[in-house]
Amino acid sequence: xxxxxxxxxxxxxxxxxxxxxxxxxxxxxxxxxxxxxxxxxxxxxxxxxxxxxxxxxxxxxxxxxxxxxxxxxxxxxxxxxxxxxxxxxxxxxxxxxxxxxxxxxxxxxxxxx
DNA sequence: AAAATGACGCATA
DNA sequence: CTATGCGCCATTT
Numbered sequence: 001x002x003x004x005x006x007x008x009x010x011x012x013x014x015x016x017x018x019x020x021x022x023x024x025x026x027x028x029x030x031x032x033x034x035x036x037x038x039x040x041x042x043x044x045x046x047x048x049x050x051x052x053x054x055x056x057x058x059x060x061x062x063x064x065x066x067x068x069x070x071x072x073x074x075x076x077x078x079x080x081x082x083x084x085x086x087x088x089x090x091x092x093x094x095x096x097x098x099x100x101x102x103x104x105x106x107x108x109x110x111x112x113x
Numbered sequence: 114a115a116a117a118t119g120a121c122g123c124a125t126a
Numbered sequence: 127c128t129a130t131g132c133g134c135c136a137t138t139t
Contacts, residue, residue: 029121030121033121038135042121043135045121049120066123067122073120075120
């Protein structure tokens with residue numbers, strides 16, 4: 001897998017931010033990437049979550065794409081777990097998409113500032 | 114080394 | 127708002 005340890009820092013950073021996401025809130029990969037300075041590398045954020053999925057306990061279900069779509073639900077133990085978790089926290093999900101995503105959106109650079 | 118893949122983002126239709 | 131195309135960047139083959 002990861003042979004270089006230089007990016008481990010980036011991964012660790014992603015985990016930290018994701019764990020800071022309050023319940024009933026969601027964020028996007030691009031927002032996290034931008035906050036970490038890796039703007040444009042939103043894909044790498046998703047990669048970090050995959051690598052961290054079975055290892056660390058990260059509320060990855062609170063992390064969706066810019067459109068509010070639960071694109072990563074397939075990577076969970078159970079695809080429905082992501083939507084179920086979000087609804088359980090008060091986030092309404094319709095057709096794999098977060099309802100009022102703009103209102104539930106949680107930006108680290110904005111809230112943590 | 115080059116091409117293909119992917120939990121994305123933005124522009125355009 | 128939804129659908130399609132192109133671009134970004136790191137990892138894998």
